[in-house]
Amino acid sequence: MFIHPLLWRVFNVLFPQNNITKTSELSLKSDYHLFKQGVRPEWEDIQNKNGGKWAYQFKDRRATVPIDDLWLNVMLAAIGETLEADDAKEVMGVVVNVRKAFYRIGVWTRTTGGKGGNKDTLMEIGKRFKEVLKLPSRENVEFSGHTESALSGSTRAKAKFMV
Numbered sequence: 001m002f003i004h005p006l007l008w009r010v011f012n013v014l015f016p017q018n019n020i021t022k023t024s025e026l027s028l029k030s031d032y033h034l035f036k037q038g039v040r041p042e043w044e045d046i047q048n049k050n051g052g053k054w055a056y057q058f059k060d061r062r063a064t065v066p067i068d069d070l071w072l073n074v075m076l077a078a079i080g081e082t083l084e085a086d087d088a089k090e091v092m093g094v095v096v097n098v099r100k101a102f103y104r105i106g107v108w109t110r111t112t113g114g115k116g117g118n119k120d121t122l123m124e125i126g127k128r129f130k131e132v133l134k135l136p137s138r139e140n141v142e143f144s145g146h147t148e149s150a151l152s153g154s155t156r157a158k159a160k161f162m163v
Contacts, residue, residue, distance in 0.1 A: 023071045026098045034075050035093030035108070043146040048092055048108060050115070052145035052160070054126045055106040056133055067103045070133055071096045074105055077132045083107060084128070088121050105133065112145040112160065119161075126163035 023032060033041035043049060058065040077083050078094045090109050097104040107129050113119035122143060130141045142159035 023067045023096055023098065023103070028098060028100050030098045031095060032071065033093060033095045034078060036091075039092050041093060041095060041108070043149070047110060048146060050111055050147075051092060051109045052112045052143055052148075053095075053106040053108045054122075054129050054141050054143050054163075055104055056130075056135065056139070056141045057102050057104045059102040065103055067096070070105060073132050074107070074129075077128070078107070082128065083132070084121065084125050088118075088125075090118075090121055090125060109143075112143075112147075123161060123163060126161060130163050 026032075031041075035041050036047075039045055039047045041048075058067070074094050074096070078091060081091075083091050090111065092108040092110055095106045095108065097106075107125060109122060109125065111118075111122070113122040126141050126143055130139075133141070135141070140162040143161040143163075144159055148158070148160070
């Protein structure tokens with residue numbers, strides 16, 4: 001039986017004897033990234049520059065958010081390729097950000113649903129991402145393009161789509 005090396009790394013998050021710090025124990029302004037091989041977690045990467053990200057910010061409840069479990073589930077969904085249809089090839093990677101007042105988890109995509117992309121595919125990724133996060137229906141995950149975020153000077157550009 002073959003087990004992908006990335007799965008072993010994620011699996012080790014579950015056990016305290018590993019060297020990976022839990023997300024909940026990271027210092028402020030820390031990030032974890034898990035991207036496809038050859039893709040850098042940067043807007044400028046050739047494979048990301050025309051893309052965007054689905055994101056959800058856990059605000060005002062940082063102490064009560066089960067971030068370690070949520071981040072593990074998002075990583076497993078990315079590795080298991082359950083965030084998108086088999087032929088979509090849209091998800092580039094996942095990221096978690098630790099900030100003073102919140103945690104943010106995101107799914108980076110290759111396109112924004114415009115040129116060379118498919119809005120329906122992006123919307124499906126957003127729905128699956130929301131399910132993995134186990135969010136109630138009243139909460140929304142938001143999608144914004146990397147270009148729009150760069151132009152706004154913030155990682156929090158106005159949402160292009162919401163689910």
